[in-house]
Amino acid sequence: xxxxxxxxxxxxxxxxxxxxxxxxxxxxxxxxxxxxxxxxxxxxxxxxxxxxxxxxxxxxxxxxxxxxxxxxxxxxxxxxxxxxxxxxxxxxxxxxxxxxxxxxxxxxxxxxxxxxxxxxxxxxxxxxxxxxxxxxxxxxxxxxxxxxxxxxxxxxxxxxxxxxxxxxxxxxxxxxxxxxxxxxxxxxxxxxxxxxxxxxxxxxxxxxxxxxxxxxxxxxxxxxxxxxxxxxxxxxxxxxxxxxxxxxxxxxxxxxxxxxxxxxxxxxxxxxxxxxxxxxxxxxxxxxxxxxxxxxxxxxxxxxxxxxxxxxxxxxxxxxxxxxxxxxxxxxxxxxxxxxxxxxxxxxxxxxxxxx
Amino acid sequence: xxxxxxxxxxxxxxxxxxxxxxxxxxxxxxxxxxxxxxxxxxxxxxxxxxxxxxxxxxxxxxxxxxxxxxxxxxxxxxxxxxxxxxxxxxxxxxxxxxxxxxxxxxxxxxxxxxxxxxxxxxxxxxxxxxxxxxxxxxxxxxxxxxxxxxxxxxxxxxxxxxxxxxxxxxxxxxxxxxxxxxxxxxxxxxxxxxxxxxxxxxxxxxxxxxxxxxxxxxxxxxxxxxxxxxxxxxxxxxxxxxxxxxxxxxxxxxxxxxxxxxxxxxxxxxxxxxxxxxxxxxxxxxxxxxxxxxxxxxxxxxxxxxxxxxxxxxxxxxxxxxxxxxxxxxxxxxxxxxxxxxxxxxxxxxxxxxxxxxxxxxxxxxxxxxxxxxxxxxxxxxxxxxxxxxxxxxxxxxxxxxxxxxxxxxxxxxxxxxxxxxxxxxxxxxxxxxxxxxxxxxxxxxxxxxxxxxxxxxxxxxxxxxxxxxxxxxxxxxxxxxxxxxxxxxxxxxxxxxxxxxxxxxxxxxxxxxxxxxxxxxxxxxxxxxxxxxxxxxxxxxxxxxxxxxxxxxxxxxxxxxxxxxxxxxxxxxxxx
Numbered sequence: 001x002x003x004x005x006x007x008x009x010x011x012x013x014x015x016x017x018x019x020x021x022x023x024x025x026x027x028x029x030x031x032x033x034x035x036x037x038x039x040x041x042x043x044x045x046x047x048x049x050x051x052x053x054x055x056x057x058x059x060x061x062x063x064x065x066x067x068x069x070x071x072x073x074x075x076x077x078x079x080x081x082x083x084x085x086x087x088x089x090x091x092x093x094x095x096x097x098x099x100x101x102x103x104x105x106x107x108x109x110x111x112x113x114x115x116x117x118x119x120x121x122x123x124x125x126x127x128x129x130x131x132x133x134x135x136x137x138x139x140x141x142x143x144x145x146x147x148x149x150x151x152x153x154x155x156x157x158x159x160x161x162x163x164x165x166x167x168x169x170x171x172x173x174x175x176x177x178x179x180x181x182x183x184x185x186x187x188x189x190x191x192x193x194x195x196x197x198x199x200x201x202x203x204x205x206x207x208x209x210x211x212x213x214x215x216x217x218x219x220x221x222x223x224x225x226x227x228x229x230x231x232x233x234x235x236x237x238x239x240x241x242x243x244x245x246x247x248x249x250x251x252x253x254x255x256x257x258x259x260x261x262x263x264x265x266x267x268x269x270x271x272x273x274x275x276x277x278x279x280x281x282x283x284x285x286x287x288x289x290x291x292x293x294x295x296x297x298x299x300x301x302x303x304x305x306x307x308x309x310x311x312x313x314x315x316x317x318x319x320x321x322x323x324x325x326x327x328x329x330x331x332x333x334x335x336x337x338x339x340x341x342x343x344x345x346x347x348x349x350x351x352x353x354x355x356x
Numbered sequence: 357x358x359x360x361x362x363x364x365x366x367x368x369x370x371x372x373x374x375x376x377x378x379x380x381x382x383x384x385x386x387x388x389x390x391x392x393x394x395x396x397x398x399x400x401x402x403x404x405x406x407x408x409x410x411x412x413x414x415x416x417x418x419x420x421x422x423x424x425x426x427x428x429x430x431x432x433x434x435x436x437x438x439x440x441x442x443x444x445x446x447x448x449x450x451x452x453x454x455x456x457x458x459x460x461x462x463x464x465x466x467x468x469x470x471x472x473x474x475x476x477x478x479x480x481x482x483x484x485x486x487x488x489x490x491x492x493x494x495x496x497x498x499x500x501x502x503x504x505x506x507x508x509x510x511x512x513x514x515x516x517x518x519x520x521x522x523x524x525x526x527x528x529x530x531x532x533x534x535x536x537x538x539x540x541x542x543x544x545x546x547x548x549x550x551x552x553x554x555x556x557x558x559x560x561x562x563x564x565x566x567x568x569x570x571x572x573x574x575x576x577x578x579x580x581x582x583x584x585x586x587x588x589x590x591x592x593x594x595x596x597x598x599x600x601x602x603x604x605x606x607x608x609x610x611x612x613x614x615x616x617x618x619x620x621x622x623x624x625x626x627x628x629x630x631x632x633x634x635x636x637x638x639x640x641x642x643x644x645x646x647x648x649x650x651x652x653x654x655x656x657x658x659x660x661x662x663x664x665x666x667x668x669x670x671x672x673x674x675x676x677x678x679x680x681x682x683x684x685x686x687x688x689x690x691x692x693x694x695x696x697x698x699x700x701x702x703x704x705x706x707x708x709x710x711x712x713x714x715x716x717x718x719x720x721x722x723x724x725x726x727x728x729x730x731x732x733x734x735x736x737x738x739x740x741x742x743x744x745x746x747x748x749x750x751x752x753x754x755x756x757x758x759x760x761x762x763x764x765x766x767x768x769x770x771x772x773x774x775x776x777x778x779x780x781x782x783x784x785x786x787x788x789x790x791x792x793x794x795x796x797x798x799x800x801x802x803x804x805x806x807x808x809x810x811x812x813x814x815x816x817x818x819x820x821x822x823x824x825x826x827x828x829x830x831x832x833x834x835x836x837x838x839x840x841x842x843x844x845x846x847x848x849x850x851x852x853x854x855x856x857x858x859x860x861x862x863x864x865x866x867x868x869x870x871x872x873x874x875x876x877x878x879x880x881x882x883x884x885x886x887x888x889x890x891x892x893x894x895x896x897x898x899x900x901x902x903x904x905x906x907x908x909x910x911x912x913x914x915x916x917x918x919x920x921x922x923x924x925x926x927x928x929x930x931x932x933x
Contacts, residue, residue: 006463055743055747055750056743056912057742057743057746057747058746093493094493095489095493096674099747099750099751100751117495117496117497118495120493120495121495123493125493127489129486131486131487132487133386133487135385135386136382136385136386140385144373144378144381144382144385144558145490145494146494147374147375147378147381148378148379148491148494148495149494149495150495153371153375170397192490215495334643
């Protein structure tokens, strides 16, 4: 395994794990305590799957998966191509029937061909390959789906304005769907998926093929929905995006859900922390001061005045370390506390699996 | 009316329609644009104008015109009687009768063939593009969605037809057709349109692998069936069923009375001119009165239409389902058996006409052939997808309730359901033979029943072969299966004929009983030969069933077990080496 590279504090990766080069990159990951605090796991789950299995020919592409999604949770599903993410999502929304197992929404069993319309209204789905009706305008298109989902006539108009505003397509409401850019089409797809205010929103690779600006706009919308308390299940290869707003992460591989945990727990358990310290003075003195600290596991000199430290403490402990260094009178030029990104965690996970 | 007011009214109408059925609104929104509406209206008027103009050009222009439209013919029926102004007197009743006839043809063929094409093309397109999945996942019921499609997709066609109806009705009334007859024609047209449309939509969902060809195929079939329904002669057999598939049959027997007492059959160009008059069904003279025929045809169209609608709804909701559920197949087979048998029982034969052996087969000859065609379709319609069968064999110990699953579970092999269908056909035939015997007053060993038994055995062999091929890894297994069926049904009798195995030669004539056409030899063979033929067929069926069962067991193994078995075999081979 190669040693991790240290990158700048505001690094964000687009490349994801496409190359699988195992060249781990580290980035500082802002962890917001509120992202898991508001989830009340004592409540019954909004959506559950039990023993969900899907076979194609004799290959099991989704294998005996159990999963619970709670209200307000944003669950990021990651995994390499062919891991079974899309199939799992399709079964959860009823687009495909499982070979075995069941999906429950609010505790009630959900099957596309047998469930009540009320239950079907609880789900919003945006698949990765998303066709539109060419002959309709944006307004007509959303109005059609609003009617399909039985939004009362009095509320429909307001809801359409509201949703167009949310996805920033108000100025395009008279345009035909064929006239929209890819990013706009994706936002229109999202608008369609949430027009009926579903309690669970399932998004399969919603930002694939979008430019950074469109991705950022899309991310902002998801964050707004998250604030409104919607349960979101999202799969994406852009892990930096997921790390930005997901409360829980699941890793799928070969049809198995090999890891599923709140993102904070995942970072605590799997992400290594490093502190990069640069001094204007003597490196030896700095190394001496660092070695006295209990949270410092190892030190690696980077240059004449710089040291990289493997660290095990939390943010508080990092603050204490900085204070103690300043108290010893060592002139500190730079102090960067970084953690391994979600991408690195995923790649390590993948590497570990392959080795085993 | 100002354009603004018109727009307001249309928006309000659309809104109300959308409230009633959102799918209908969506179809209208895409189609009902001013340009399309105006063009449709103009086209409809153009067609009507062309029809009327074409008849007006045939009006007599002078004394020497010998036209069917002359009011009175003089001088040995050679010349038209002239009226004031030296212009020929014209019998407008006949002119309107012919316009009515032409418009009726336009109405029937356009509404059904073009409508089927539009609906099938629309659903195929949605299916190919994937937009149909959003409809499936929406809370709107499949019935509402399909009704929306049915009423919305051909909306321009309905508009054009709607503009044509006033002239059609007026010319009909003007040519002495009673209003009840015209309304009866409209009602039968409506019922048949529903039947054809439901079938068209269903067919569009079936032929996903045909790359859009299914649209042309189903339109062509509709066209053929309509043409056949009008032109087929009365055969006193199951072929008479086709008479019920063209609503023009109701009008063909109507005699138009001219002003001067002359009469005319406007629909006199085909052989189907009022032929339904002699139609019977289960000895009931359904063709005796137009109203009876109309009710019979209406009932047939509605039953078939509702059946197609039920299977359509099921297939629409879950595309992975078989084309026809096993339970649905039993009902449909029963219906088809009864209706076909009914047409085979049209008149009671005189005892003197009866032949000493096999006489009943003379009066049921069409039944085995018709039912064989249906059975050939059925063996493909009931075939579960390979995945469903694999899942069923893999997990049946967890999900299956009992042996009854073999008769109604979609994923189970189709053989049991197929045999049940064969039994239903045989049962209905037995009832028919029994009823015929009772009515005629004599009972005789019914060779027709043996015929069906042998034919059913050949079909069951075909069904097992098709099922076995469907489990193979061939990419184009469907074509292979069709080839195998063709080989059993047609190839085997041809081979016998080429091998000079005559039905009269005593040595190997029993082999003819193993074909799908045992009637060729049924009257020649001894009972021992018959038993031999059935024993041969049962042996083949048992062998194929064993092979199929073994294949299912192998495919139903878990990946681990399969892997271990492969390893075990390899190990054994290596040890032997």
